[in-house]
Amino acid sequence: MKKQIILAFTLLLSGLLLMAAAATDPGLPDDYWQEPSATTATAPHDWSTLEIDLHPEACAQCHAEQFNVWKSSKHAQAYSAGLVGQFPDMGHANANDCLICHAPLKEQLYTDPKVMDASIALRLKHAEGFDSDANMDATSTLPLRHSGVSCAVCHVRGWKRFGPPLKTTASLGQQNTPAHGGFTATKAFEQSQFCASCHQFPAPMAINGKPLENTLTEWKNSSFSDQGVTCQQCHMPDRKHEFRGIHDPEMVKKGLRFSLSQSKNTASLSISSVWIGHAFPTYVTPKVIVEAEARDADQKVLQHWQWEIVREVAYNNGWQEMRDTRLMPGESRQFTATPLPSTTASLHYRVRVIPDHFYKNVYRSLLADPLTPAASAHLRQASQQAEQNDYVLYEQVLEIRTDH
Ligand code: HEC
Numbered sequence: 001m002k003k004q005i006i007l008a009f010t011l012l013l014s015g016l017l018l019m020a021a022a023a024t025d026p027g028l029p030d031d032y033w034q035e036p037s038a039t040t041a042t043a044p045h046d047w048s049t050l051e052i053d054l055h056p057e058a059c060a061q062c063h064a065e066q067f068n069v070w071k072s073s074k075h076a077q078a079y080s081a082g083l084v085g086q087f088p089d090m091g092h093a094n095a096n097d098c099l100i101c102h103a104p105l106k107e108q109l110y111t112d113p114k115v116m117d118a119s120i121a122l123r124l125k126h127a128e129g130f131d132s133d134a135n136m137d138a139t140s141t142l143p144l145r146h147s148g149v150s151c152a153v154c155h156v157r158g159w160k161r162f163g164p165p166l167k168t169t170a171s172l173g174q175q176n177t178p179a180h181g182g183f184t185a186t187k188a189f190e191q192s193q194f195c196a197s198c199h200q201f202p203a204p205m206a207i208n209g210k211p212l213e214n215t216l217t218e219w220k221n222s223s224f225s226d227q228g229v230t231c232q233q234c235h236m237p238d239r240k241h242e243f244r245g246i247h248d249p250e251m252v253k254k255g256l257r258f259s260l261s262q263s264k265n266t267a268s269l270s271i272s273s274v275w276i277g278h279a280f281p282t283y284v285t286p287k288v289i290v291e292a293e294a295r296d297a298d299q300k301v302l303q304h305w306q307w308e309i310v311r312e313v314a315y316n317n318g319w320q321e322m323r324d325t326r327l328m329p330g331e332s333r334q335f336t337a338t339p340l341p342s343t344t345a346s347l348h349y350r351v352r353v354i355p356d357h358f359y360k361n362v363y364r365s366l367l368a369d370p371l372t373p374a375a376s377a378h379l380r381q382a383s384q385q386a387e388q389n390d391y392v393l394y395e396q397v398l399e400i401r402t403d404h
């Protein structure tokens, strides 16, 4: 009897040990985001040129699915006109401080001012930093930095590939799959923390208690974190590399619920944040404008109301927060038009999104100063693009019952 118990116990123990071995997650190397580098001095001698090539077009030869989605994301456009247009004035060392989020690999940073100038000039000729058909001959001359937050930025360190566990096995650690020496599987890719190095500033950089980028903290304080709904589950559904955000009306609509109501001489639009894992919007750069217009039977505007959803900051001897009217996760807010003029026949509600509100002003003020030709060409491009990004998110007419 005793023997049996001991035997059962030993089996249980070895079972636990086996489980522990299978479940050991190597995590990401501690310095994964500290001066990240995708290569070492020498490339693995037994790899093909395709495996050694870090350009997204090269990855696309075997990972077409990820490439074809990533290529339309903001990550693929992170080496943008609005970014590089600011560089000639800053010098290459300061520009590298911007690249730590926009194109952070050692292989992407500027080594000297000449490299920077050449790269900015080249970008004027090739606005897109890679070939969107993944044609290897077309742009193999473009430096890796032109593809911004490229595949290798998130997945490659010292030639080694890192990724989430394969969908087919839960196996963690070194995977001996074909091509590029296999890869290291870690659940770190499935966790919100993975996005933090670029989407969360450190707490000591707070302005009115909140850093300029505070997305991970906002998420941690939301019910989505308690329910285990990560950044990836919303921004990379089924591991698709979409990264859709405030620039995408459909994505924003998915996050919000609208409902209109009327009582007596009052109308109200309620906006609820139902599927946004952080403040709406999370950054200080977009602005959302809610408008209501009371019109009479002849469509004449009788009265106009306006509210803004924004975290507004200003720089004078340090950053200051002017106001924060953003919608927190789960929050509902009423935008109430009252009192309605007595001849009101209809109330027109409209919600407009200006994704690049803050940058528009930046470009405008930079363009007012003398600039190098390359800088002004890029900033004019960025400014035009930013104007085109505005959209109407919601528009609804409420017929007013004339019972008041
Ligand atoms: C010659 C083909 C080939 C090339 C080129 C290639 N890969 Fe792979 N990669 C594979 C194969 C095969 C696997 C094994 C898993 C699979 O079959 O999806 C793999 C696995 C991976 C994984 C792990 C997938 C997971 O489920 O976690 C990542 C991440 C990855 N590759 C990234 C890259 C990146 C980034 C590049 C370009 C810098 C690249 N690969 C270039 C063939 C390739």
Ligand code: HEC
Residues within 6 Å of the ligand: 074, 075, 077, 078, 079, 080, 100, 101, 102, 104, 149, 153, 154, 194, 195, 196, 197, 198, 199, 231, 232, 235, 236, 243, 244, 245, 246, 247, 248, 355
């Ligand atoms: C290496 C830095 C880096 C990492 C890591 C990173 N991002 Fe980004 N992300 C950026 C930059 C830079 C931009 C802005 C690109 C641009 O428009 O120039 C961006 C843009 C975005 C946008 C679009 C924002 C908009 O304005 O519409 C979303 C959504 C996003 N990231 C989500 C994520 C998620 C989710 C993760 C983690 C899985 C992640 N990012 C990891 C740097 C990063």
Ligand code: HEC
Residues within 6 Å of the ligand: 077, 078, 079, 080, 081, 082, 083, 086, 097, 098, 099, 100, 101, 102, 197, 198, 199, 200, 213, 283, 284, 285, 359, 382
């Ligand atoms: C901590 C990471 C980080 C750093 C450092 C950073 N950015 Fe960004 N940047 C982002 C993210 C994330 C976005 C997208 C969200 C947004 O619009 O704010 C972005 C967006 C932008 C945009 C608007 C989209 C585009 O690419 O046209 C510009 C312009 C820009 N950054 C310029 C800069 C400049 C100039 C610097 C250096 C002074 C810099 N950034 C440093 C993360 C960063």
Ligand code: HEC
Residues within 6 Å of the ligand: 056, 059, 060, 063, 066, 067, 068, 070, 071, 075, 149, 150, 151, 152, 153, 154, 155, 163, 164, 165, 166, 167, 189, 190, 194, 232, 233, 236, 238, 239, 241
């Ligand atoms: C901003 C960081 C980021 C960038 C850029 C990025 N990935 Fe990923 N990738 C991830 C994350 C995070 C996951 C895991 C998502 C999850 O588990 O929900 C992932 C998953 C993968 C997988 C496994 C997919 C699967 O279905 O199992 C492959 C393969 C891959 N990426 C390749 C690429 C390639 C190729 C590119 C460039 C075209 C790229 N990635 C760009 C962050 C990134």
Ligand code: HEC
Residues within 6 Å of the ligand: 192, 195, 199, 215, 216, 219, 224, 229, 230, 231, 232, 234, 235, 244, 245, 246, 247, 251, 252, 254, 255, 275, 276, 277, 278, 279, 280, 281, 282, 283, 284, 285, 286
């Ligand atoms: C429950 C789903 C959900 C989760 C979880 C989530 N997001 Fe979002 N995210 C959205 C939606 C919807 C939008 C579009 C509305 C908006 O801009 O707030 C968005 C917008 C964004 C934007 C666009 C910029 C802006 O100012 O709004 C960025 C960047 C972003 N998310 C990053 C992240 C990161 C990083 C995480 C994890 C820490 C995360 N998101 C978690 C749904 C989610």
